[in-house]
Amino acid sequence: MSKVLVSDPIDQAGIDILSQVATVDVNTGLKPAELIEIIGQYDALMIRSGTRVTQEIIEAGTQLKIIGRAGVGVDNVDVPAATRRGIVVVNSPEGNTIAAAEHALAMMLSLSRHIPDANASVKRGEWDRKTFVGAEVYKKTLGVVGLGKIGSHVATVAKAMGMKLLAYDPFISTERAEQLGCQLVDLDLLMQQSDYITLHIPKTPETTHIINATTLAKMKPTARIINCARGGIIDEAALAAAVKEGKIAGAALDVFESEPLGESDLRAIGKDIILTPHLGASTTEAQVNVAIDVAEQIRDVLLGLPARSAVNIPGLGPDVLEELKPYMQLAETLGKLVGQLAGGRVELLTVRLQGELATNKSQPLVIASLKGLLHQALRERVNYVNANIEAKERGIRVIETRDASARDYAGSLRLEATGTLGTHSVTGALLGDKEIHLTDVDGFPINVPPSKYMLFTLHRDMPGIIGKLGSLLGSFNVNIASMQVGRKIVRGDAVMALSIDDPLPDGILAEITKVPGIRDAYTVTL
Ligand SMILES: NC(=O)c1ccc[n+]([C@@H]2O[C@H](COP(=O)([O-])OP(=O)(O)OC[C@H]3O[C@@H](n4cnc5c(N)ncnc54)[C@H](O)[C@@H]3O)[C@@H](O)[C@H]2O)c1
Numbered sequence: 001m002s003k004v005l006v007s008d009p010i011d012q013a014g015i016d017i018l019s020q021v022a023t024v025d026v027n028t029g030l031k032p033a034e035l036i037e038i039i040g041q042y043d044a045l046m047i048r049s050g051t052r053v054t055q056e057i058i059e060a061g062t063q064l065k066i067i068g069r070a071g072v073g074v075d076n077v078d079v080p081a082a083t084r085r086g087i088v089v090v091n092s093p094e095g096n097t098i099a100a101a102e103h104a105l106a107m108m109l110s111l112s113r114h115i116p117d118a119n120a121s122v123k124r125g126e127w128d129r130k131t132f133v134g135a136e137v138y139k140k141t142l143g144v145v146g147l148g149k150i151g152s153h154v155a156t157v158a159k160a161m162g163m164k165l166l167a168y169d170p171f172i173s174t175e176r177a178e179q180l181g182c183q184l185v186d187l188d189l190l191m192q193q194s195d196y197i198t199l200h201i202p203k204t205p206e207t208t209h210i211i212n213a214t215t216l217a218k219m220k221p222t223a224r225i226i227n228c229a230r231g232g233i234i235d236e237a238a239l240a241a242a243v244k245e246g247k248i249a250g251a252a253l254d255v256f257e258s259e260p261l262g263e264s265d266l267r268a269i270g271k272d273i274i275l276t277p278h279l280g281a282s283t284t285e286a287q288v289n290v291a292i293d294v295a296e297q298i299r300d301v302l303l304g305l306p307a308r309s310a311v312n313i314p315g316l317g318p319d320v321l322e323e324l325k326p327y328m329q330l331a332e333t334l335g336k337l338v339g340q341l342a343g344g345r346v347e348l349l350t351v352r353l354q355g356e357l358a359t360n361k362s363q364p365l366v367i368a369s370l371k372g373l374l375h376q377a378l379r380e381r382v383n384y385v386n387a388n389i390e391a392k393e394r395g396i397r398v399i400e401t402r403d404a405s406a407r408d409y410a411g412s413l414r415l416e417a418t419g420t421l422g423t424h425s426v427t428g429a430l431l432g433d434k435e436i437h438l439t440d441v442d443g444f445p446i447n448v449p450p451s452k453y454m455l456f457t458l459h460r461d462m463p464g465i466i467g468k469l470g471s472l473l474g475s476f477n478v479n480i481a482s483m484q485v486g487r488k489i490v491r492g493d494a495v496m497a498l499s500i501d502d503p504l505p506d507g508i509l510a511e512i513t514k515v516p517g518i519r520d521a522y523t524v525t526l
């Protein structure tokens with residue numbers, strides 16, 4: 001049975017799902033050295049933001065197949081290191097969206113009305129109504145930096161509260177911003193004109209310290225800033241100085257450059273700074289959502305199925321996966337077949353999407369084709385995550401083409417592999433209830449479902465050849481399950497595709513090619 005380590009607090013709903021397929025160890029608060037020591041025995045690791053999954057930990061995780069982040073941000077995982085090792089990294093892109101958005105809105109209102117400090121003063125026995133006079137958000141301008149999932153929800157609610165909305169997000173269309181009632185502006189203008197600024201961007205090299213002494217200096221002295229996205233997006237020292245010196249009215253932070261927050265000037269500032277310990281996703285609802293979302297993906301990967309929200313499998317989102325899953329299986333089968341027909345080292349793989357398939361995303365199909373192609377060499381070590389990298393490292397060039405006019409089947413996929421031993425091509429389609437059929441081998445039309453063990457011959461279409469091959473296989477006790485010949489012209493060249501019940505015994509291929517009329521024979525395992 002597989003083993004899963006849960007190293008951060010996760011809702012029981014997730015543990016229950018994992019327990020269906022694995023032994024689950026919940027061991028939170030491990031030091032890096034302790035994690036390195038035990039990670040080698042686990043097939044999967046489930047975390048939140050508390051565990052830093054470094055390259056060292058990934059290298060020690062020799063059995064690891066998947067790292068599941070029960071939340072959005074994967075900046076605590078060395079994703080490139082995981083990718084190189086073929087480890088899938090998944091997250092829950094939407095499970096805590098509402099929780100994080102509501103936390104940002106709560107921070108905005110708390111800042112405006114000094115709720116945390118007013119509460120503390122009453123609890124101390126005071127009744128001070130002067131110090132805590134606040135400001136309304138109604139008719140004020142909210143600047144949303146990052147108009148993705150969380151930023152959009154914040155904008156929608158803020159609009160309903162009567163706020164005017166500005167947004168800065170270079171990757172969002174004007175139409176989308178307008179739909180949300182936001183005016184898209186550049187960051188400078190947003191900083192200058194907003195009464196409240198809320199950050200909803202990932203931490204990347206471009207966004208690190210995007211809010212710094214210079215940008216803070218552009219804010220109105222009455223303006224307030226909220227960061228419920230990632231620590232390090234704001235330069236904390238510059239922020240503390242700006243609030244302390246009255247250059248801006250206040251700030252609310254849920255996330256910090258270093259967590260847990262250590263010594264910091266931010267702690268010393270009174271009611272104008274609100275600090276929470278990374279609580280954005282900490283609602284009962286969000287924790288159930290993310291735990292279920294990620295545990296289901298870990299379960300699927302441990303069962304050999306693809307994950308719906310893998311961050312290191314390019315182009316493979318849940319919607320794409322749902323639509324392309326049967327075609328990815330087709331691509332993988334064709335990749336295995338063409339790789340074995342090509343034999344030696346493959347230098348070029350051409351992936352052609354035909355008919356209806358031509359309008360689809362090609363990247364997942366290319367990845368699945370490469371996974372199949374490399375299976376012969378790498379077996380279980382190649383997967384959707386590392387297939388691209390492994391192909392690049394082996395110098396395999398990939399060309400993608402499309403032919404929407406191909407009409408033999410509704411949608412079909414053609415792979416052509418050129419290698420040191422020549423060029424071979426295979427085409428396949430999904431028929432009826434998504435059943436894979438091989439429809440062409442080396443330019444010869446056939447129509448056979450693939451089977452685990454197959455034999456292909458290239459031969460002259462002439463009387464007696466099928467009988468001779470049948471007797472030869474019989475003399476080696478090889479049972480033929482099905483057989484089909486594909487030819488272009490009568491008595492010209494032809495291809496024979498045989499499904500056989502067992503692997504071909506050693507030495508028999510050489511005997512087959514001695515049969516008069518048979519030029520080549522290939523045995524494959526799919
Ligand atoms: N505090 C918490 O507990 C908590 C909870 C959930 C998410 N988060 C964090 O909130 C952030 C947003 O999450 P999301 O789910 O909305 O992500 P998202 O991917 O849906 O949205 C991010 C947006 O940022 C934009 N963006 C990227 N780079 C940018 C740049 N340089 N300048 C401006 N915009 C840029 C993108 O175009 C995108 O629209 C993430 O950092 C996530 O980790 C924090």
Ligand SMILES: O=C(O)[C@H](O)COP(=O)(O)O
Pocket residue numbers: 048049050070071072073074096278279280281282
């Ligand atoms: O990126 C996220 O999902 C949030 O930062 C939540 O982090 P957490 O799971 O540690 O609460």
